[in-house]
Amino acid sequence: MATPLVAGNWKMNTTPREAPALAASMRDGLAAISGVTKVICPPFVSLGAVAIALDRTDVEIGAQDGHAEESGAYTGEVSMSMLSSLCQFVIVGHSERRSLFSETDADVAAKTLSAIAHGLRPIVCVGEALDVRDAGNALEYVSDQLKASLEGVTDPAGLVVGYEPVWAIGTGRSARPDVAGEMAESLRETLASLFGDEPASDIPILYGGSVTSENIGPFIDRPHIDGALVGGASLKPDEFVGIVELTASIRA
Numbered sequence: 118m119a120t121p122l123v124a125g126n127w128k129m130n131t132t133p134r135e136a137p138a139l140a141a142s143m144r145d146g147l148a149a150i151s152g153v154t155k156v157i158c159p160p161f162v163s164l165g166a167v168a169i170a171l172d173r174t175d176v177e178i179g180a181q182d183g184h185a186e187e188s189g190a191y192t193g194e195v196s197m198s199m200l201s202s203l204c205q206f207v208i209v210g211h212s213e214r215r216s217l218f219s220e221t222d223a224d225v226a227a228k229t230l231s232a233i234a235h236g237l238r239p240i241v242c243v244g245e246a247l248d249v250r251d252a253g254n255a256l257e258y259v260s261d262q263l264k265a266s267l268e269g270v271t272d273p274a275g276l277v278v279g280y281e282p283v284w285a286i287g288t289g290r291s292a293r294p295d296v297a298g299e300m301a302e303s304l305r306e307t308l309a310s311l312f313g314d315e316p317a318s319d320i321p322i323l324y325g326g327s328v329t330s331e332n333i334g335p336f337i338d339r340p341h342i343d344g345a346l347v348g349g350a351s352l353k354p355d356e357f358v359g360i361v362e363l364t365a366s367i368r369a
């Protein structure tokens with residue numbers, strides 16, 4: 118069974134001065150919780166400062182993206198090898214990267230492979246837009262998206278999958294836990310078809326989309342949801358610590 122995992126995606130929020138202060142305000146609360154992998158994903162420019170603020174705790178650090186190439190003429194980009202000395206996780210294929218920056222499944226697969234090659238744990242994000250959900254094709258669409266985003270991956274050790282329905286992100290309208298649970302079960306089957314039952318059962322599958330400390334419980338209660346990918350609520354220390362606490366107590 119997968120170890121539960123809760124990741125806070127700060128997106129493009131917090132200045133380099135604010136980020137370590139925010140991390141410090143969650144430090145004791147997060148450090149006191151065991152049984153859950155805790156990850157904070159600040160902006161690139163604050164990865165080092167947040168790592169220092171959380172030094173000597175078991176809270177891990179993640180980047181929000183990374184480039185697949187090692188180095189070279191890619192102005193503005195940051196490679197997985199650069200990130201590997203600053204953090205342990207990296208989010209790849211977030212729907213905002215896919216929709217606002219035109220990332221394809223092939224781009225996501227290249228990033229995933231590069232992350233793995235550099236010892237980073239990729240949090241590979243998938244999720245359907247509302248038109249796909251309304252057309253009744255969500256399970257097949259997201260399963261295909263996951264397969265294409267993992268093209269070339271042979272060893273899933275360290276892999277994390279985030280299911281984030283696009284219509285639930287930042288809208289205050291989370292998915293129904295049974296709907297997310299059905300998707301998580303389908304993703305588990307997809308992972309099993311790629312890697313075998315046992316390796317697939319160890320891969321944390323996270324739900325993301327308007328998660329709060331009020332609504333997290335029924336998600337974690339679903340058998341195939343192992344945690345959450347939290348946006349807005351991860352910027353509020355009490356909320357984020359509360360989400361991690363609830364996850365730990367439900368999965369204990």
Ligand code: 13P
Nearest residue numbers: 126286287326327348349
């Ligand atoms: P919200 O929790 O703000 O809906 O964002 C979810 C998300 O995109 C996390 O990666």
